[in-house]
Amino acid sequence: MLLGIDLGTGSVKVLLLSTDGAVVREASSPYSVKSPHSGWAETDPNEWWAAVAIATRATVQDQANQIQAIGLSGQMHGVVLSDLAGMPMRPAILWADTRSSAVLNAYRALDSTLLNQLANPITAGMAGASLLWLRQFEPEIYATARWMLQPKDWLRFHLTGEVATEPSDASATLLYNVLKDGWANDVLEALKLRSDGLARLIPSSSIAGYLTDDAAAHLGLPSGLPVVAGAGDTAAAALGSGLLEPGLVQLTVGSGAQIVTLRSHPTPDPHRQTHLYRSALPHQWYTLAAMQNAGLALEWVRGILGLSWAEVYQAAFAVASGCEGLTFLPYLTGERTPLLDPQARGAWVGLGLHHTQAHLMRAALEGVAFSLRQGLEAIAATGIEVRELQLAGGGTLEPQWQQLLADVLQVPLRPVAVASASARGAAILAGMGIEVVNEAIALPQNSTPPDAVIRPNSPETALEEAWQRYCSLYPALRQSVVGRE
Structure with a gap:
């Protein structure tokens, strides 16, 4: 059995997938998105952690010992500032947050060769833009944070004690050289943003760490389970739906x-x-x-x-x-x-x-x-x-x-025959990481009878x-x- 965890905007979805591609069970648990000021969108990551436990226990039930690996998916573009131990230093800034529109001119002033590396429009809510806002308006927290993580990567840190990210999430930060496939260090330098808080890059289907004793007790799972890097929710949904x-x-x-x-x-x-x-x-x-x-x-x-x-x-x-x-x-x-x-x-x-x-x-x-x-x-x-x-x-x-x-x-x-495509994609990546399945298990779920086409x-x-x-x-x-x- 493979466990996929999709950390969405308003709820987490957890899905149990058999190695033949069938969904065994799924559950979800909500959390709040707060807007203390116009244009802000934040969530306390501790709410994510609590909701993941609720949804995981409801999904796994008596099959915990059959789970072979865990994969992750999550809402993209957000920023979680945390200390060395992974504790959040402030609420996470989410993709729907537009406060960083006030600092986007720093991006627009970049040389065209740097902008071309990013290969994306400059928009508010991206991690790089949110970090510029934090540096200007919350400089003490920005300066003292050890890690600057995307939501699912923060969750994986709490599951494994290891810090990492992968290309599908990193490429959506406006801090990534999409054409050369790596962190855009010269863009970070030009923007005067820290690079030491960014996570190391590993492939989406690689094992990023193993479930710690504390995390296992929190989720009701065996400790030591491999946890695969996973993907941003859109990339995971594409995989999960074939x-x-x-x-x-x-x-x-x-x-x-x-x-x-x-x-x-x-x-x-x-x-x-x-x-x-x-x-x-x-x-x-x-x-x-x-x-x-x-x-x-x-x-x-x-x-x-x-x-x-x-x-x-x-x-x-x-x-x-x-x-x-x-x-x-x-x-x-x-x-x-x-x-x-x-x-x-x-x-x-x-x-x-x-x-x-x-x-x-x-x-x-x-x-x-x-x-x-x-x-x-x-x-x-x-x-x-x-x-x-x-x-x-x-x-x-x-x-x-x-x-x-x-x-x-x-x-x-x-x-597409699966509703929780991102969670299913996360579970498929878990299976790919431990080499018990490949991406082809997504394909049978994608068949639709001709009379079902709208x-x-x-x-x-x-x-x-x-x-x-x-x-x-x-x-x-x-x-x-x-x-x-």
Whole structure:
């Protein structure tokens, strides 16, 4: 048995996988994301540690002695400052945090040869940008921290007592030379950022350490289990859902949404709207369109409207396409692809007395779908022909929502048969690390009967008009939002 642990934004998912690729059991446990100031997104890593134990014990139950190895996946871009023993010195700064927009000019001032090494757009929420903010605004903590780790790497430190990272997470920090595959030391020097707090790089499927006695007691597992390096959640999800070869394109919807396609060579986006990161497999990269506000925005709307998820779908899909002129912009935490604007903000626009709670909810679903269409267009602009999308993630299980996505994106959607793709990818990496499986065990889960493919309906006038409104609103509202901040 192989154990995959996926440290997500709002919860941890733990999955038990047999060596033939079958999911035996899975469980999750939530934790809080706090925003003490506008634009901030933080979590106390101690909450992660507590939640991992709850979810692991619920997953493993009486099969602890059958587990052979542990693999990790986790939310990307975050920063955990810790002391020598791994204790956090402040809350973790997460990917959705936009405070570092105040210091991005230091990146923009870099020589073009240095920027080209990074092969990525300069955006808030990346680890390098957050470290610049910490150095300026919390200099004592920044100077005295021993380690500057990504979330899953901090978790592995607590599991094993060993500090390491791997290319898929490191390449998403804006501190990594994507073209030469290693830390960008000359970029660190130019930014005057510390390099001594960064972890050593090891392959994603290599053994990073072994479960300590204390960690084993915390999780209810045998001590000494090998713990594999793992991967960032997007790379792990690609592996876990069978996205193994260049040419396929996958849409994953969770708190954020990602559109991913693999590449055999590191090919930066000339428009700098999409990201280029290392995959979980050797000598492979992926292009990523990353939209920050998918399930995150829908959960917020659901909460303020006081609806259950069953009520969300019942109400929203009783409303006609286009919501009778109502449009929702989902940019609650700024936006990455394609706007690259941490100051973007959400809005309902076009409200009238005839609009109801159901209209508000339907508009939110359409707005998220429109943001995904923008991401798909950015992927296509890099030269990728998108004939079909694999559809993954826990945020895409409702059939009516799937159909709306297909109708907005105007491509067939092929659902992937595993919901917890990142946790499954982490477990596969664990098996690869101890050489009991290879990546091919992801493939059987990826088969979908032809009648399960969601095919788009012919373009609908009301939906296309709503799309045009959506596209016009961000530039129209951008200046008024900036002027108030």
